[in-house]
Amino acid sequence: MAATDPNESLFVRPLGAVEKNPTALKVILGGKLRELRVAAGLDPADVDGRLGFSRSKTSRIELGRHGCKNADALALLGLYGVDGEERIAEFLRLVEQSHRPDWWRSFNDVLSDFFTPLVALEGAAERIRTYEPFYVPGLLQIPEYTTAVITNGPEHLLSHDVMRRVELRQERQRHLDEPDAPHLWTVLDESVLLRTVGGPEVMRAQLKHLIAMMERPRVSLQIAPLDVSAAVGVGTGVTYLRFALGGLKDAVYIEHLTDSTFTQKPQTVEQYRNMLDRLGACALTPAESRAMLEKRLDAY
Known part of the structure; x- marks a missing residue:
């Protein structure tokens, strides 16, 4: 050639x-x-x-x-x-x-094979879009909240393994502090705010953290009221990765109870992108979502 x-x-x-x-x-x-x-x-x-x-x-x-x-x-x-x-x-x-070496390889002792593709590529994404029906998304969790989520999960883990998984989640969050950080856009199901994970003090701190993160120009958060999420019918956690370069195809990570699906098949990716678009269009605006977070914070 x-x-x-x-x-x-x-x-x-x-x-x-x-x-x-x-x-x-x-x-x-x-x-x-x-x-x-x-x-x-x-x-x-x-x-x-x-x-x-x-x-x-x-x-x-x-x-x-x-x-x-x-x-x-x-x-x-x-x-x-x-x-x-x-x-x-x-x-x-x-x-x-x-x-x-990839930074995440030092966490191979607690990093599941099905979770590796997301962890490996999310830091290279230009835009990360998520929907979470049960918990605050990992990239926006405080350590105490993460600890409670992992401890109450389906696995029975030693305290050391719990600590390591919390550290892994914190390392993932460091991508948001980089000068070329990805744009994070997340839709949070309203039911997440109604669950007291880790106790009232942890939830207060977590809600304050969400409100503070919304001040960042590259972080957008919307709340999907219960009737909206039921109408769209998502049913599970979804993370969509969009890359700025043609050499990397957009990807979708779909969470299940004990495993996940990571795919770059165009048809599947397009279906979930459309679903996230519908959620975003029906969810509360960022300003309305912030008001709901503050109202929930006052309730604790």
Whole structure:
């Protein structure tokens, strides 16, 4: 494949938060390699054979499931006809960054396999949209509230494991403090405000925290009255991730009692996006939601 401009970037820039997210980089690099392979008129088996790769290695790299080594990247770019020192150097720089350990790997002792995709990619999202029917969403929980939720959950955990899960949730929240933090938009079911999780003192502190977070320009919170959430018929917690770059498909994380579904299938993602749109349109405005939070706070 002949490049029209050998010094032109292969990527849409800037990459922003994605560059600090090794998992997201692997997915983007893999997607770009797939794009280059298709343009070169090759299929994965052809590439595996020509470069002496093990079976399905090319496919695993393209899916972001297999880290791409520098030597492999150079071989692939050469096979696909990519030239230009700047292009190749930029690609290799991103490959190097994708080799860094993800921050969440230090929590592998308490991080469930079904929860990993959300934790791995939410920090790279441009926008996070959530609906929560039972609890305050994890990104907006105070530690005491998180402790109560985990302690009262279906699992019987040691105090150390509870503490570690609380720490994990706090680390996830740090993304909201970054200069390129994602926009967090959440719809909270009114019933969440009626449940006293962790006792009155914890709930007071949690409600104050929600009100304070609403002051942030990148945080939006709406309350869905009981009749609204019943009419829309969501029934479970949903997190929608939207990425600024075409190399990362939008994703939906759907919570169940003991597991979850994480999917990037366009049809499923679109269904949940439409559902969140309907919820947002029917829910109270942010100003009305703040008034409800303050009223509930006064009741404690």
